[in-house]
Amino acid sequence: MPRKPDTSIIGKVFNDLRVEELTDERNSYGRLLYRCTCLLCRKTRMATKSNLIRGEVKNCGNHPVYTDISNRTFGKLTALYAIDKKQEKAEEKYGIADVNAEKNVMCHMEV
Numbered sequence: 001m002p003r004k005p006d007t008s009i010i011g012k013v014f015n016d017l018r019v020e021e022l023t024d025e026r027n028s029y030g031r032l033l034y035r036c037t038c039l040l041c042r043k044t045r046m047a048t049k050s051n052l053i054r055g056e057v058k059n060c061g062n063h064p065v066y067t068d069i070s071n072r073t074f075g076k077l078t079a080l081y082a083i084d085k086k087q088e089k090a091e092e093k094y095g096i097a098d099v100n101a102e103k104n105v106m107c108h109m110e111v
């Protein structure tokens with residue numbers, strides 16, 4: 001007997017994907033696919049529930065993987081979290097360092 005499809009994750013956000021709806025499409029293992037929106041670029045990505053929960057699918061797949069250096073200290077800068085380069089306003093308040101190859105990193109300046 002097929003298990004009842006789980007709709008409890010609809011509307012939830014997993015990494016950079018927001019779950020929009022359960023579709024009747026299945027992947028090659030017969031698992032139901034959810035239609036998700038990539039919060040970084042608004043593209044649609046299909047993923048199973050376990051893909052989302054286990055973090056196997058984090059966004060639409062078009063964004064470069066970057067090394068997470070959060071909480072690491074570089075000289076007087078402590079990396080807080082990666083940001084989009086567009087967040088220029090934050091620069092006034094915090095130091096922003098390009099220590100990561102693909103992404104800028106919000107840093108905390110030790111004074």
Ligand SMILES: [Zn+2]
Pocket residue numbers: 038039040041042043059060061062063
């Ligand atoms: Zn995307």
